[in-house]
Amino acid sequence: MKIIPFLSTIVLAALCALQPTTARAAEKVRLLIVSGGHGFDTNEFFQLFKDNPEVTVVAATHPAAHKLLRPESAANFDVLVLYDMWQKIDDEGKADFVNFLKSGKGMIALHHSIANYQDWPEYAKIVGGRYYLRPTLVDGVEKARSIWKHDVEVPVRIADAKHPVTSGLKDFVIHDETYGLFDMLPGSHALLTTEEPNSAKNIAWVKTYGDARVMYLQLGHDKKAYANPNFRQLVAQAIRWAAKKEN
């Protein structure tokens, strides 16, 4: 007779523990997508997210975008998607950006967003890499200006097929823009590499920043890249991972 209430308590506790997780898994990931400072195929880019039933989107453009990371607004988003190329950010903007991530939200930085905030060293630490818009002295080493090349058939190798972001993907080729002479920083874990001679080797990686999950994906110059099913799958899986819906 005593066993029944005991078991009921366990079942109830298990249900209570299960319910929020199940409910959260069914909830959509609320994206804040930031652009500005670099042109792109706008309609086709946003279509990528409209086609994803797992997300809701708020789009913001610089210079107004930083306001959306103020604490009262930041609470409305789970994952920040960067597709901007922007340099100006004030102290309040920097603090809001860092606090958003330190609160455990996620970030996906696409393509040219690696060139953001060249004069804010913390940004390179956040994104886990550096693109050099001008020759730059780093720890006493002169880094040459990074380079780019349009319309390249880029052979992509999956460097870690076991990661949730690359799960189910096989090596592929994508018509895209390459970046060369840019760096993945220590602490970043490579997911995609290429042997394309105009490109740096590491072209996608994951890392953490505080409790935030961060992914950088160099691919994604234009609508030809957005249309590539591998690109679409990478972005969709990166969103799920950054939102902590997958381990």
Ligand SMILES: [Zn+2]
């Ligand atoms: Zn580009």
